[in-house]
Amino acid sequence: EAAVTQSPRSKVAVTGGKVTLSCHQTNNHDYMYWYRQDTGHGLRLIHYSYVADSTEKGDIPDGYKASRPSQENFSLILELASLSQTAVYFCASSDGTGDYAEQFFGPGTRLTVL
């Protein structure tokens, strides 16, 4: 059974509209992440969280908000969607302990803003 799930799997949104992407993990991990991927680029970190009710900015947070209401759930919110936010979005979770920084990923959400 998939340990990191995302919804929706794909979405078409209109410019200026509000979009919420959801992520749920059953790994019992403290860390959760939101990345975006654009064609020809690697995954870039938008926001992350290491505890419920707290979020941190990643490398490209502008235009995005995040919410972590519980350990299992992490949402990415686009208050005013723009064309430049068309991309594939990945959620991931990590234990945040141990010798290495392995992350476990969801299947991705393809967002198209028109």
Added chain:
Amino acid sequence: GDSVTQTEGPVTVSESESLIINCTYSATSIAYPNLFWYVRYPGEGLQLLLKVITAGQKGSSRGFEATYNKETTSFHLQKASVQESDSAVYYCALGQSSGSWQLIFGSGTQLTVMP
């Protein structure tokens, strides 16, 4: 800053041929970088293929190998004989086992293996 550069795709090889996907990294703010190869099969999320956390060591999985070379700052992915089922996108990534535990990814290499 910290960054990862890998072979630009797409890469097409025939079944049973050998494969190398190049990856070099820059870790200016990470004292002890961990290195990873992730793979993304169609319709699925990224999954860890192999990892190495100590310079000089080699990681291996499913016939793939990669050696963490601190002198050349490289972590090339190799396989002696590819199969059609290896067709996927491969990502090299750099991380640290502290702080945000963030991963820094290369742009990905689309591999197609022809039967």
